[in-house]
Amino acid sequence: xxxxxxxxxxxxxxxxxxxxxxxxxxxxxxxxxxxxxxxxxxxxxxxxxxxxxxxxxxxxxxxxxxxxxxxxxxxxxxxxxxxxxxxxxxxxxxxxxxxxxxxxxxxxxxxxxxxxxxxxxxxxxxxxxxxxxxxxxxxxxxxxxxxxxxxxxxxxxxxxxxxxxxxxxxxxxxxxxxxxxxxxxxxxxxxxxxxxxxxxxxxxxxxxxxxxxxxxxxxxxxxxxxxxxxxxxxxxxxxxxxxxxxxxxxxxxxxxxxxxxxxxxxxxxxxxxxxxxxxxxxxxxxxxxxxxxxxxxxxxxxx
Numbered sequence: 001x002x003x004x005x006x007x008x009x010x011x012x013x014x015x016x017x018x019x020x021x022x023x024x025x026x027x028x029x030x031x032x033x034x035x036x037x038x039x040x041x042x043x044x045x046x047x048x049x050x051x052x053x054x055x056x057x058x059x060x061x062x063x064x065x066x067x068x069x070x071x072x073x074x075x076x077x078x079x080x081x082x083x084x085x086x087x088x089x090x091x092x093x094x095x096x097x098x099x100x101x102x103x104x105x106x107x108x109x110x111x112x113x114x115x116x117x118x119x120x121x122x123x124x125x126x127x128x129x130x131x132x133x134x135x136x137x138x139x140x141x142x143x144x145x146x147x148x149x150x151x152x153x154x155x156x157x158x159x160x161x162x163x164x165x166x167x168x169x170x171x172x173x174x175x176x177x178x179x180x181x182x183x184x185x186x187x188x189x190x191x192x193x194x195x196x197x198x199x200x201x202x203x204x205x206x207x208x209x210x211x212x213x214x215x216x217x218x219x220x221x222x223x224x225x226x227x228x229x230x231x232x233x234x235x236x237x238x239x240x241x242x243x244x245x246x247x248x249x250x251x252x253x254x255x256x257x258x259x260x261x262x263x264x265x266x267x268x269x270x271x272x273x274x275x276x277x278x279x280x281x282x283x284x285x286x287x288x289x290x291x292x293x294x295x296x297x298x299x300x301x302x303x
Contacts, residue, residue: 016157021149023111024118026055085126085142087178088113089154089186091188091216093133094163100220101280108279109216110156116185116288117152121145129155132170133163171200181208187277189216190263196265211272215263219280224252 051072061075091111096106103111113129120127126144129152131137138155140148167188174184184204190197204211260276266275275290 015051019217020110020114020157021118024114024153029244049260084133085128085180085182086116086120086185087128087130087142087174087182088116088185089130089132089170089174089187090129091165091186092137092161092169093134093163093191094161094190095165095189096216097161098218098221099279100218103279105189105216105218105279106159106161108277108283109214110159111283112187112214112216112277112286113156114153115283117149120166121149127152130170130174131155131159132165132167133161134166134169136170136173137163165192168196171197172203175203175207175209176202178209178265179207183210183212185212185214187216189221190259194255194259194262194266199268201267201272202270205270205272211267211270212275213263213267213272214275214277215260216277216279217260221256222278224249224256 052072063074066072066074080118090106090109092106097104098111099105099107117127117129121144124144126142127141127148129138129140131139138159140152140155165188167186167190171184186201201211201213264274264276273290273294275286277286
């Protein structure tokens with residue numbers, strides 16, 4: 001057993017993993033009991049083809065209209081059944097450790113990754129999880145087994161961010177290693193070289209991957225509500241700054257809004273779903289809004 005495996009089996013890590021799993025279940029089941037009966041359709045892709053029924057296939061997917069015409073059983077296949085694996089990539093760099101409230105960006109990102117993994121595995125699709133900073137620090141290979149949920153939760157619970165980030169290198173490497181079309185879900189604050197990051201997203205899109213971006217930010221980063229004389233501790237080798245926030249608030253907000261807009265516009269130009277995640281908002285609200293949006297756009301494609 002290596003050190004990483006031992007860390008995942010630590011009693012405290014196990015309890016944190018179980019808490020993450022219970023939270024994911026709570027969010028998903030809460031969504032299911034609301035207006036939408038199943039969130040799993042949120043990641044469904046439209047019908048792709050038929051194949052002949054074989055023993056053991058789920059009879060819910062049998063196309064009875066085709067059976068009536070041909071007297072033979074055919075099963076409907078959907079694109080995610082033949083082509084799609086969801087690759088969840090969580091930015092675990094030091095800047096993600098920032099927290100003004102209950103949850104750091106990294107903790108919120110872990111909960112988001114946990115909920116997404118729960119949804120994807122319970123709809124019988126495959127999920128892979130990568131946690132990265134300057135390079136890939138932990139990776140759970142693709143699995144469509146619900147039994148892999150505990151391993152995913154344990155990996156998420158055990159990780160702490162201490163390093164700088166290199167989003168572009170991570171995405172380029174994943175693009176090279178994953179030539180088969182899939183879904184990439186990127187959870188990050190995007191505090192990195194913007195142009196390089198957007199080029200790496202474009203690389204994934206060029207191959208044919210769908211990309212979903214959850215731009216995860218703390219409310220204090222969005223609003224800059226500081227007052228008085230404040231010392232800001234830099235993360236990822238950024239030096240400390242002592243300043244009066246009132247003197248730089250307008251400049252900061254203008255620059256930060258422009259940064260956020262560049263990431264959003266760059267995503268939209270590449271056909272990427274962009275979701276702004278404010279860590280002060282309930283995760284259930286973020287997920288419900290996004291899955292509702294995804295269901296609407298999915299229906300639009302089918303008409």
